[in-house]
Amino acid sequence: MITFRDVHKAFGEKKVLAGLNFSVHSEEIVFLLGTSGTGKSVTLKHIVGLLRPDSGNIQIDNEDITGYSEEDFALIRKKCGYVFQHPALFDSLSVFENVAFGLRAHGELQESQIQDKVTQSLELVGLRGINEKYPHELSYGEQKRVSIARTIAPGPSYLLFDEPTTGLDPITTNAVNTLIFKLSRKLGVTSIVVSHDMGCALKIADRIIVLEAGRLAVDGNVNEIWSCSQPLVKSFLEEVRLSGVDIKRFDEENPHS
Amino acid sequence: MILSLKKIFESFGSLTIFYGQLFKSFMKNGLPKGTLGQVGYLGWQSLGVTLYAGLFAGAILAIQFYVMLSDFGGEAMIGGLNTSANVRQVAPLLIAFLLSGKIGAFTSAELGTMKVTEQIDAIRCLGIDPIWHVVLPRFLGMVIASILLLTFGVVMSVLGGMIASSLVAGINPLQYIAFIPRVITSESLISGFFKSSVFGLIIGGVSCHQGISTTGGARGVGITVTRSAVTTMLLIVLADFLTSQIMQTALKLLDY
Amino acid sequence: METLIEVKNLEFSYPGLPLFKETSLEIKKGEVFVLLGPSGSGKTTLAKLLAGLIQPKQGTVLIEGLDIFDPKVPPLKRENVFKKVGMVFQKNALFDSLNLLENITFPQKERLPERSQAERLKRAQSLLDRVGIGSFPTLFPDEISGGMQKRLGIARALALDPEILILDDPTAGLDPVTSRDIADLILELQKEKNATAFVITNDVSRATQMGDRVGLLKDESILLIGSPEEMKSSQNPAVKQFVEGLLNGPFGDYQMEVS
Numbered sequence: 131m132i133t134f135r136d137v138h139k140a141f142g143e144k145k146v147l148a149g150l151n152f153s154v155h156s157e158e159i160v161f162l163l164g165t166s167g168t169g170k171s172v173t174l175k176h177i178v179g180l181l182r183p184d185s186g187n188i189q190i191d192n193e194d195i196t197g198y199s200e201e202d203f204a205l206i207r208k209k210c211g212y213v214f215q216h217p218a219l220f221d222s223l224s225v226f227e228n229v230a231f232g233l234r235a236h237g238e239l240q241e242s243q244i245q246d247k248v249t250q251s252l253e254l255v256g257l258r259g260i261n262e263k264y265p266h267e268l269s270y271g272e273q274k275r276v277s278i279a280r281t282i283a284p285g286p287s288y289l290l291f292d293e294p295t296t297g298l299d300p301i302t303t304n305a306v307n308t309l310i311f312k313l314s315r316k317l318g319v320t321s322i323v324v325s326h327d328m329g330c331a332l333k334i335a336d337r338i339i340v341l342e343a344g345r346l347a348v349d350g351n352v353n354e355i356w357s358c359s360q361p362l363v364k365s366f367l368e369e370v371r372l373s374g375v376d377i378k379r380f381d382e383e384n385p386h387s
Numbered sequence: 388m389i390l391s392l393k394k395i396f397e398s399f400g401s402l403t404i405f406y407g408q409l410f411k412s413f414m415k416n417g418l419p420k421g422t423l424g425q426v427g428y429l430g431w432q433s434l435g436v437t438l439y440a441g442l443f444a445g446a447i448l449a450i451q452f453y454v455m456l457s458d459f460g461g462e463a464m465i466g467g468l469n470t471s472a473n474v475r476q477v478a479p480l481l482i483a484f485l486l487s488g489k490i491g492a493f494t495s496a497e498l499g500t501m502k503v504t505e506q507i508d509a510i511r512c513l514g515i516d517p518i519w520h521v522v523l524p525r526f527l528g529m530v531i532a533s534i535l536l537l538t539f540g541v542v543m544s545v546l547g548g549m550i551a552s553s554l555v556a557g558i559n560p561l562q563y564i565a566f567i568p569r570v571i572t573s574e575s576l577i578s579g580f581f582k583s584s585v586f587g588l589i590i591g592g593v594s595c596h597q598g599i600s601t602t603g604g605a606r607g608v609g610i611t612v613t614r615s616a617v618t619t620m621l622l623i624v625l626a627d628f629l630t631s632q633i634m635q636t637a638l639k640l641l642d643y
Numbered sequence: 644m645e646t647l648i649e650v651k652n653l654e655f656s657y658p659g660l661p662l663f664k665e666t667s668l669e670i671k672k673g674e675v676f677v678l679l680g681p682s683g684s685g686k687t688t689l690a691k692l693l694a695g696l697i698q699p700k701q702g703t704v705l706i707e708g709l710d711i712f713d714p715k716v717p718p719l720k721r722e723n724v725f726k727k728v729g730m731v732f733q734k735n736a737l738f739d740s741l742n743l744l745e746n747i748t749f750p751q752k753e754r755l756p757e758r759s760q761a762e763r764l765k766r767a768q769s770l771l772d773r774v775g776i777g778s779f780p781t782l783f784p785d786e787i788s789g790g791m792q793k794r795l796g797i798a799r800a801l802a803l804d805p806e807i808l809i810l811d812d813p814t815a816g817l818d819p820v821t822s823r824d825i826a827d828l829i830l831e832l833q834k835e836k837n838a839t840a841f842v843i844t845n846d847v848s849r850a851t852q853m854g855d856r857v858g859l860l861k862d863e864s865i866l867l868i869g870s871p872e873e874m875k876s877s878q879n880p881a882v883k884q885f886v887e888g889l890l891n892g893p894f895g896d897y898q899m900e901v902s
Binding site: 164165166167211224226232256269270297298299300301302303304305327328339362365369372373374375376 | 789790819821886
Binding site for chain 1: 501505506510511512514515608
């Protein structure tokens with residue numbers, strides 16, 4: 131479980147988080163939505179210590195990480211895998227080496243174990259036979275999936291996705307969204323997805339949290355969101371309606387998968 | 388260009404802290420994998436330019452000296468004089484400048500690009516220390532490669548001077564070499580090595596520090612590369628002066 | 644309506660990556676044509692070809708009847724046609740070292756030297772106001788948010804009073820609300836100037852909002868769909884897959900079996 135209590139964060143004059151309170155429970159898929167610049171990515175970065183709060187309290191599995199140093203975060207980062215918006219693959223390493231990177235550096239695994247984990251992780255994201263390729267030889271969608279494989283290989287119990295489908299075409303968006311859902315269920319992890327795509331959220335989220343002005347504005351499950359009258363939520367829902375896309379909850383859509 | 392004194396002090400402080408981080412990481416975790424690879428890679432790609440620069444540095448100075456010496460019939464001394472000047476001053480400075488661009492700016496661009504594409508953050512998120520895994524191999528690689536290349540370049544300058552003297556002034560190469568031991572003693576070799584090490588530390592440290600602190604996307608990388616090359620060269624000039632003074636004083640004290 | 648831009652049998656490829664083969668398109672004067680397509684299909688490359696920034700291997704691009712790649716065309720004539728084209732880039736490509744106002748006065752100074760300094764400044768400020776970022780003209784691009792940067796990019800494209808607007812992914816990465824606002828702004832400006840617009844995007848909602856006609860980039864050529872309504876009701880499997888984001892179809896089958 132991850133809890134944020136009254137967290138504040140400012141960058142110079144600009145206040146990004148103004149007393150954020152929320153929690154995420156085990157094995158949930160939670161979407162953090164909001165307009166650009168409301169601190170969604172900033173929130174996510176606090177969980178793995180890429181940013182530190184100005185004030186407030188953050189707890190992960192009952193461990194207070196608020197005052198943690200870079201070394202202290204090493205274990206947290208093993209537990210919480212972070213998938214960046216842009217693939218951030220290591221250009222000079224092959225796909226295999228990219229995925230194995232997190233496994234190798236800790237030196238605890240045998241080479242054969244690493245091989246297995248890498249193959250498994252790539253298969254989980256629907257990629258086969260590209261071990262020897264280099265990032266620049268892959269399509270953007272494939273790069274995204276390799277970056278997800280790299281993050282899941284060490285077996286984290288939380289997966290943090292920073293705008294995974296922003297800027298993608300509808301097909302790739304659906305593919306990535308589907309992948310997030312299936313991975314979460316299959317691996318039994320807790321997923322926190324930062325996004326501004328309400329459509330994706332409505333399809334796969336257990337809970338949706340909407341941020342506005344650096345604070346929690348709305349927190350509810352999908353049914354509650356559909357009937358919510360908060361203005362920002364309504365404008366997001368209006369966009370979904372205008373797009374004309376059929377919002378079918380994921381479990382109903384593919385019963386045999 | 389108005390550089391506020393405060394900013395200069397801040398960057399200097401930040402650079403010093405960075406050296407501290409590198410040292411701490413090395414003491415804690417030892418030699419990183421890939422260091423030798425970096426030495427080989429950086430050394431190999433700079434071999435050609437170093438050879439070229441060294442030969443020409445030696446040749447240019449030799450001709451200059453010849454012109455001056457022939458005025459009072461001192462041509463015979465050219466071997467010793469030229470070598471002394473080159474080993475001590477000219478060649479290391481020239482080649483260090485070259486390397487600050489060739490390997491320094493190159494590495495700062497590499498690290499800078501990794502930083503702005505969030506690869507460094509990705510490494511941290513995988514629970515790995517980017518300093519030890521990514522920065523330290525490059526730093527050590529540059530220090531060692533610089534020392535080796537500077538030494539190589541200085542030797543080339545002697546050769547260049549010898550060839551130039553023989554072609555232009557008809558000085559017998561054996562005569563050229565004969566004069567060398569008179570001016571080059573073990574102290575000048577120690578001095579040269581010390582200087583190369585300091586230069587290497589500067590090239591490695593400044594470029595890695597600039598690279599890893601890059602912000603602001605593609606433009607940021609451009610700024611980093613320029614700043615890296617310029618800062619390195621300025622510090623090298625300063626270090627050149629200081630090391631010469633230090634060596635002089637030290638050797639006087641030791642009564643060489 | 645007369646045809647303003649005509650693309651005939653365009654062929655272009657990057658090494659190892661064929662992009663266009665016998666691609667043809669006609670854009671009518673005053674219309675907004677939206678081109679959809681998956682990431683990496685070459686949409687930005689097409690925008691650059693239309694703007695004359697890169698040369699095709701084969702084929703012609705005619706703007707107002709002028710072959711923009713014909714070396715025999717006198718430079719002045721060519722220049723006059725290009726002055727009418729304003730381009731908004733995917734990654735904004737703003738002038739980082741110039742402030743907001745200067746980003747708009749600079750192109751005017753270069754391409755319309757006959758305008759006085761006072762006139763340039765007046766125009767620049769009015770454009771900044773028009774796109775909603777007029778209250779801080781002396782800030783620099785890296786000091787404003789992503790959405791505001793997009794607005795600046797649009798204002799800059801309008802600096803020379805273009806008759807043709809080429810917009811490469813003008814709403815990429817923005818949240819749906821801001822995205823719609825930017826698209827509205829573009830449409831307002833387009834109508835005001837009676838400009839012709841070529842918009843590239845992979846956002847179906849924007850295509851619906853903005854397009855008079857819509858096309859889909861598929862198999863190295865442009866599939867003409869028609870109006871946004873025709874797009875939504877199309878039975879063409881490629882169009883259907885794209886619009887509905889289906890995992891299976893002519894654009895590929897995505898195995899999502901998590902074993």
